[in-house]
Amino acid sequence: MAWNLDSQRPIYAQIIERVQYDIVSGHYNPGDKLPSVRELACEASVNPNTMQKALSELEQSGLVYSQRTTGRFITKDTSCIRKIREELAKQQVLEMIRRMKQLGFTKEETLTLMDKIYEEATYEHTIGV
Amino acid sequence: MSTLLECKNLSKRYEKGMALSDLNLKLESGRIIGLLGPNGSGKTTLLKLINGLLVPTSGEVRILGNTPGVETKSVISYLPDQTYLSANQKVTQIIDTFADFYADFDRSRAYHMLQKLNIQPSERLKTMSKGTQEKVQLILVMSRRAKLYCLDEPIAGVDPAARDYILTTILNNYAEDATILISTHLIQDIENILDEVVVLQNGKLKLQASVEDIRMERGVSIDTMFREVFKC
Numbered sequence: 001m002a003w004n005l006d007s008q009r010p011i012y013a014q015i016i017e018r019v020q021y022d023i024v025s026g027h028y029n030p031g032d033k034l035p036s037v038r039e040l041a042c043e044a045s046v047n048p049n050t051m052q053k054a055l056s057e058l059e060q061s062g063l064v065y066s067q068r069t070t071g072r073f074i075t076k077d078t079s080c081i082r083k084i085r086e087e088l089a090k091q092q093v094l095e096m097i098r099r100m101k102q103l104g105f106t107k108e109e110t111l112t113l114m115d116k117i118y119e120e121a122t123y124e125h126t127i128g129v
Numbered sequence: 130m131s132t133l134l135e136c137k138n139l140s141k142r143y144e145k146g147m148a149l150s151d152l153n154l155k156l157e158s159g160r161i162i163g164l165l166g167p168n169g170s171g172k173t174t175l176l177k178l179i180n181g182l183l184v185p186t187s188g189e190v191r192i193l194g195n196t197p198g199v200e201t202k203s204v205i206s207y208l209p210d211q212t213y214l215s216a217n218q219k220v221t222q223i224i225d226t227f228a229d230f231y232a233d234f235d236r237s238r239a240y241h242m243l244q245k246l247n248i249q250p251s252e253r254l255k256t257m258s259k260g261t262q263e264k265v266q267l268i269l270v271m272s273r274r275a276k277l278y279c280l281d282e283p284i285a286g287v288d289p290a291a292r293d294y295i296l297t298t299i300l301n302n303y304a305e306d307a308t309i310l311i312s313t314h315l316i317q318d319i320e321n322i323l324d325e326v327v328v329l330q331n332g333k334l335k336l337q338a339s340v341e342d343i344r345m346e347r348g349v350s351i352d353t354m355f356r357e358v359f360k361c
Contacts, residue, residue: 007320007350010341042300045293046321047161050341 003044011046015054018044023063023074024085034064034072133158133277133308134179138188141174141332148174149332151188158276159305161322163340163351164312166329167359172312173210175329176279179310180207192277203232206275208266208283216255220248220265231273239272242298246291260287267295271302278309284318292318316352326351330359 005014022028034040037055041048055072058064062080066072075081100110136154140147149171156162164172177183178190181197192201214223220243228234243250246264254262263286270278284292292315300322303309310327313319320340328336335358340351347354 005321007317007352008344008348010344011321012341038301042297044321045296045300047324048300048305049160049324 003046005044005046011050012054012057015044015046015051016057019054019058020063020084020088023081024088028074030074030076030078030081032074033070034074036071131158132156134190134192136175136178136188136190139175139178139185139190140187141171141178141183142186147332149178149329152329152332152334154327154334154337156308156310156327158308160324161299161303161309162311163316163319163323163326164310164329165314165316165326165351165355166335170329171332172329173281174332176207176209176281176310176312179277179279180205180209182209204276206231206270206273206278208270208278208280210281212262212266214254214266217253219253220250223254223265223269224250227269227272233274235272235274238302239268242268242272245298246294260291263287264291264295267298271298274304274307276307278303278307280309280311282313283311284313284315289318296322316355317350320351323351328355328358 003015003018005011019028019034028034034055035043037048037051040055041051044051055064059066059072061084062077063075063084064072065075097110105113132155134154134156136152139149139152139154141149152171152175164175166172174183178185179192179197181202189196192205195201218226224236224239227239228236240250243265246268248257248261248265248268254265257265263283267280267283270280284295287295296319299309311319311323323340325337325339326343327334343349343351343354349357
């Protein structure tokens with residue numbers, strides 16, 4: 001279905017990640033209105049109560065705010081969005097470091113390899129950089 | 130959240146033995162609940178007791194405080210495991226009957242869903258495929274504005290694309306304070322829309338838990354949990 005969710009992990013946590021990613025990547029702009037809980041639940045094919053819970057947590061983190069009667073909006077606080085962006089990037093890097101360590105790579109080897117692959121990929125236009 | 134349905138020491142004995150024994154269960158309003166269990170665990174028996182098609186051997190079931198009867202039937206929309214509609218009827222005629230019978234039936238909703246699933250209202254049931262007949266029945270049941278929907282294996286006979294549409298239909302069409310009780314073996318297909326599961330085994334309550342709690346505590350999907358618990 002529309003959202004690719006993993007049934008082995010709590011759904012609300014995955015919804016939070018997905019909306020964070022949509023905000024950071026510019027799918028939603030600061031100040032944009034979010035669809036209603038019901039609409040989002042249908043789009044994602046998830047339980048509306050679960051969607052509600054995820055949005056409440058996003059609200060508590062400050063990334064989303066709600067205005068009585070008019071709905072939920074993406075924060076206009078771009079520093080908050082930058083912070084989340086850095087946090088998401090950090091998680092990705094940590095995950096990569098962990099895997100490289102499992103493969104027996106040192107920090108220097110990892111950095112050298114990264115540099116090399118980045119250059120190659122840029123040259124071959126295989127990544128959008 | 131208020132209690133919508135309560136079973137107290139509910140038992141049902143058939144000639145061959147106990148189908149349900151001493152079941153105690155409370156369901157709240159505003160939830161989507163999966164009714165799971167291996168074949169013969171008592172799912173259909175429970176749904177029939179809730180809908181007054183069977184009488185308990187002992188114990189009781191109450192819906193909003195009432196035992197099954199005229200009042201509960203006006204607030205419960207039930208999709209049985211076998212059809213009771215006459216194959217000779219056209220969809221339009223069945224819709225008329227439902228509208229006549231149930232004060233909470235919403236005609237426009239039914240016609241809208243038929244159109245979405247490309248079903249001709251002028252067609253007779255007997256000329257339709259099994260899957261299409263099942264879709265028609267589910268549309269009829271979901272077109273009521275009920276407090277409790279009891280769906281006995283609603284998606285078993287339909288193709289995966291229609292299954293997706295049906296699940297979205299369920300999500301779109303129930304009021305926030307209504308509860309949907311779905312019995313199914315197709316756990317993977319529906320688990321993301323559930324709030325909680327009620328698992329039966331040999332006529333007894335094996336587990337009642339929130340699906341997110343199960344994922345958090347056990348780190349597995351509901352489908353995987355079911356396969357592990359009931360491994361043959």
